Amino acid sequence: MVVGLVETAVPTAKSTISSVVKKPTFLSSDPIINVARGDPTIYEPYWKKMGDRCKVVIAGDEFMSYFCNTMNLCWFLLPELDNAIRTLHRVVGNAMVDDDRFIIVGNGSTQLFHALLYALSSPDLPEPINVVAAAPFYSSYPEETKFLQSKLYKWAGDANCYDKDEPYIEVVTSPNNPDGSIRGTVVNREGSKAIHDLAYYWPQYAPITSKADHDAMLFTFSKATGHAGTRIGWAIVKDKVIAAKMVKFIEVSSIGVSREAQLRAAKILGVIADDCRNPDHKGENLFQYGRRLMSERWGKLREVGMKSNGVFSACQSTHEIIANSPANTLIQTLLLHG
């Protein structure tokens, strides 16, 4: 879900993307590193090199139905995408995707974040459930939570300061946006609920140390591969009731997810998995390519930082990135700017 088009480490009610519209030259060519705007087209040259391997062709009479698989709880999930997601996670080893886990596809993981807020809250509670995240957190979480003024959930701020004796949902982003740190829950009260946003838990951004196996995990195609215009995210969910509530949310919100986007995501994730499993006949796979780019960009960034006489300082140790710029978005900076 961590998409960070335009973001700061400080929660803000103002639209972050709308500002781009007002100033369309969002990818500046001037020498200032603009950490507040960006667009993850970093992998474009990589996919260009793939040629026809990632091409999709869709005939006019395909995908006329609402339904992708009526035997699946997530009836709007294309079986090819379900399979590609599970295969890639198994190859990479970054998330548990045994067959008893439910995969829910969304229009970007942003929609799945909303779906999880709905699924983890309850109309039976006397008060909206509190939603917290440890600062610094992705700047859109507060806005997304507060947006429709739901009586089901409400934004309750920094998890580090959360001391209410009330039910809560903790949003954990790991590696974190904006600071790249590896994270777990910080409140840790019995009966708590958590959303684990693992948008950046891929080999180009972080060392994969174990298969993540949380109750509800979010991933997004845009950060895994750079295809931001393809609004595809997926959740891996253990509990069937939660999964069913998420499906319901996406049914009521948008009656599913476009098949064309799912088909393309399935194709591209499949190619990545193939290249990881068969390294002999290809050059760099996506993760190796991305890791090299991140390292090069990190080098440039550090250089600029050193020249800037302490405007920001940063260190990187096994991809743990710490920055103290007032509006730092280091992961985004690395990802979006050369």
Add this chain to the structure above:
Amino acid sequence: MVVGLVETAVPTAKSTISSVVKKPTFLSSDPIINVARGDPTIYEPYWKKMGDRCKVVIAGDEFMSYFCNTMNLCWFLLPELDNAIRTLHRVVGNAMVDDDRFIIVGNGSTQLFHALLYALSSPDLPEPINVVAAAPFYSSYPEETKFLQSKLYKWAGDANCYDKDEPYIEVVTSPNNPDGSIRGTVVNREGSKAIHDLAYYWPQYAPITSKADHDAMLFTFSKATGHAGTRIGWAIVKDKVIAAKMVKFIEVSSIGVSREAQLRAAKILGVIADDCRNPDHKGENLFQYGRRLMSERWGKLREVGMKSNGVFSACQSTHEIIANSPANTLIQTLLLHG
């Protein structure tokens, strides 16, 4: 927005689509006309005949960006789709799409319905704004409105019975789902707001008597062409502030709309417009084809109705369809079942 996968004329809190998952044989082959389930694949043979004209090909390195057009208020709307929508409406003459109208694309018009509820409500009002529709109305409206228990808007039932002296939004579906009637607002109080859902205001479902020119109009690709798996809807909006709020809603909900689906919708809408403008070298255009199918189905339905000894009675006069079946969905029946 009127999609009517599984619906009755009676509001229900129960998921209508989920029941399909439980009973996957949703398109029954038995002789009973099942008006409660369906999938609009009626036009599949038509599109099959189109062959490569409607084929889309997408390379792996295309559509990497979040942005479709940063100069447009609706920055996630593909210019090709914007152009195809305006062109088709001009050719058909069913909606005013002058350049001062804003086109907002959504993940199905379902998402745009939610966007309009958000855009037409106000956090400054002391109470949630009332949302009404004249019965019989599309069964999902109440659920979609109540779903997240927003403090911004609330479902207030049948517009025919609305007598509160409070602000309200009236949802008008014309031709109406489920009964096919041509409709206008029924409350007509000063300062009112309306959502005009014109999903079926196309030549195969209704005579096009004028260019609709309401403040906020919804259309959906699934009913215009039968491509339900492509979650594309569009709104035509007069007021810039409302349009901007809708864009904001879709930004916060899903960061836009998949480019692949938009590209495909643009291609297919373009082919329809071309065939309407150049009738000489083709057979039936989509609307002629659809109209013929509707007539055939209407004939069959009437026959069944006569044999059923008054279980339902119906009449059709210039596509005004009236039915008194307890769970009638006549438009759906015509559309979905042969």
